[in-house]
Amino acid sequence: MISYAASVELMQTVSRQFNTSLDLDEVMGEVLRLTVEATGATRGSLFLLDEKGEVTRYVLARPNQPPEVSRHNVEKAMTRGLAGWVYRQQLGVLVADIITDARWVRLHNDTETRSALGVPLLHQDRVNGVLILHHNQVGFFDESHLSLVIGIAGQAAIAVENARLFTRVKNERETLYALITGMPIPVLVIDAAEQIVFANQAARQLFLLEQVEERLTTIESGHRLKEAIENLRQNPARQTVEVHWADERVFNVSINQVPQLGTVITLNDITHLKELDEMKSSFVETVSHDIRNPLTAIHGFASLLEMENLSSRGRANLAGLLHGVEQIQSLIQNLLDLARIEAGTDEQVEPCDLAEIAAETVADFEIQLAQKEINLTTDLPSGLAEVAANPFRLSQVVANLVSNAIKYTPKAGQVFVSVSQEGAEIRLRVSDNGPGIAPEEQLQIFEKFYRVPTMEDAEWIEGTGLGLSIVKAIVEGYGGWVWVESEVGVGSTFGCVFPALTTEFEVPESGG
Numbered sequence: 001m002i003s004y005a006a007s008v009e010l011m012q013t014v015s016r017q018f019n020t021s022l023d024l025d026e027v028m029g030e031v032l033r034l035t036v037e038a039t040g041a042t043r044g045s046l047f048l049l050d051e052k053g054e055v056t057r058y059v060l061a062r063p064n065q066p067p068e069v070s071r072h073n074v075e076k077a078m079t080r081g082l083a084g085w086v087y088r089q090q091l092g093v094l095v096a097d098i099i100t101d102a103r104w105v106r107l108h109n110d111t112e113t114r115s116a117l118g119v120p121l122l123h124q125d126r127v128n129g130v131l132i133l134h135h136n137q138v139g140f141f142d143e144s145h146l147s148l149v150i151g152i153a154g155q156a157a158i159a160v161e162n163a164r165l166f167t168r169v170k171n172e173r174e175t176l177y178a179l180i181t182g183m184p185i186p187v188l189v190i191d192a193a194e195q196i197v198f199a200n201q202a203a204r205q206l207f208l209l210e211q212v213e214e215r216l217t218t219i220e221s222g223h224r225l226k227e228a229i230e231n232l233r234q235n236p237a238r239q240t241v242e243v244h245w246a247d248e249r250v251f252n253v254s255i256n257q258v259p260q261l262g263t264v265i266t267l268n269d270i271t272h273l274k275e276l277d278e279m280k281s282s283f284v285e286t287v288s289h290d291i292r293n294p295l296t297a298i299h300g301f302a303s304l305l306e307m308e309n310l311s312s313r314g315r316a317n318l319a320g321l322l323h324g325v326e327q328i329q330s331l332i333q334n335l336l337d338l339a340r341i342e343a344g345t346d347e348q349v350e351p352c353d354l355a356e357i358a359a360e361t362v363a364d365f366e367i368q369l370a371q372k373e374i375n376l377t378t379d380l381p382s383g384l385a386e387v388a389a390n391p392f393r394l395s396q397v398v399a400n401l402v403s404n405a406i407k408y409t410p411k412a413g414q415v416f417v418s419v420s421q422e423g424a425e426i427r428l429r430v431s432d433n434g435p436g437i438a439p440e441e442q443l444q445i446f447e448k449f450y451r452v453p454t455m456e457d458a459e460w461i462e463g464t465g466l467g468l469s470i471v472k473a474i475v476e477g478y479g480g481w482v483w484v485e486s487e488v489g490v491g492s493t494f495g496c497v498f499p500a501l502t503t504e505f506e507v508p509e510s511g512g
């Protein structure tokens with residue numbers, strides 16, 4: 001019989017043990033030792049089990065003797081012995097005399113045990129361990145021992161479950177950490193004060209980082225990154241910004257705000273893609289030049305034929321021929337334009353009044369507007385800040401967007417062109433109430449040669465799929481960006497943002 005006071009004291013000590021350490025082996029060993037001591041048992045064993053009932057840990061406590069652990073004995077106890085019975089029945093048990101009790105298997109190294117006590121470590125109807133106490137007197141343990149050990153086992157079961165959850169979370173965390181740390185794409189996390197709080201392996205190599213507490217501004221090429229982040233923060237519609245590194249590498253930077261963590265910055269190395277793009281552009285430029293001359297000759301000779309006395313059938317064929325040649329000429333002109341814009345070898349850059357240029361450009365569409373009975377309205381105020389650009393290129397941006405709006409909007413539609421100043425930005429918007437563009441197409445229409453498939457079938461709309469790529473290349477060449485908002489069946493708004501010229505005009509690096 002164990003006294004009430006001794007029971008309470010043991011429960012308190014055990015509870016303290018569970019709260020002081022997360023090391024399961026250490027805690028279990030100590031709890032078993034205390035229990036053996038307080039109950040007066042000659043020895044005790046603790047089996048910890050996994051979900052399948054397999055023993056994952058085994059602790060043995062014998063006062064003043066070293067623990068001996070034999071895998072064979074553990075298995076024997078769990079399959080045929082008392083520990084196995086307790087596990088399967090999920091019950092606590094007193095064995096008054098082990099010789100007359102079939103649930104006990106005598107192990108060859110245990111010659112002294114005569115009575116025993118066994119309890120399960122029960123957590124939410126699952127046994128995650130078994131505790132067995134031994135004594136060398138028959139009938140040593142009574143109900144008071146059993147209820148005390150059941151109480152201890154209850155606490156132990158919770159501790160085992162907590163340790164298991166902790167290990168699982170820790171493993172998952174380590175896996176994630178290894179994944180992010182080892183991935184080849186540089187990832188940085190900065191806090192509100194721009195202090196770097198995390199940098200994976202690739203980011204450390206890229207920024208030559210020794211430790212993470214450095215500030216964005218102090219790291220190699222950090223100022224370029226800072227500008228890119230600022231740009232993305234100010235323009236939430238932008239998904240990425242290209243950053244040119246001092247060593248000629250080019251990165252696509254994207255940011256993501258994660259609450260309680262900070263700003264997650266990812267840098268995708270697109271140098272190789274850029275090089276391929278440049279090779280392709282120079283190839284296209286060479287080929288286009290070579291085709292342009294013979295094409296001009298064909299057009300010239302075909303035009304001469306117009307003066308001949310042709311039959312009406314001959315005239316119709318000639319008109320078809322000239323139309324086809326003009327189509328190819330316009331495609332080649334577009335390709336050459338694009339190559340020049342992308343190469344940055346474009347014409348002189350000067351301060352431009354975008355609203356004024358838009359007004360002049362829109363006026364050139366009078367005939368097309370009349371033909372399709374389209375109502376074009378504008379909001380082009382004077383006195384806005386200027387934009388550093390080439391006026392011809394700006395006019396090309398407006399013309400491409402307006403001609404698309406007219407082209408794709410059905411007869412008697414509405415087109416609206418506006419230029420406005422929003423802080424340090426000048427925004428051009430061209431809206432229509434045409435067919436609209438599905439969300440999945442919106443990202444692609446700015447790619448070269450991309451045309452929305454359903455429109456390709458519509459014979460009445462001609463195009464090369466280069467107009468919007470030219471718009472994007474021009475706008476980005478001047479440090480701006482483009483976007484589209486569109487709803488199928490409602491209409492589209494194409495927008496371009498240019499940095500406003502607020503300070504004294506300087507020719508940007510990309511200018512010719």
Ligand code: ADP
Nearest residue numbers: 404405408445451452455463464465466467468
């Ligand atoms: P193109 O007009 O020569 O086909 P663009 O690059 O100018 O090439 O446009 C790409 C595609 O975007 C077009 O083929 C069309 O499907 C779609 N698109 C452009 N502007 C509009 C618009 N205002 N309304 C609906 N679709 C448009």
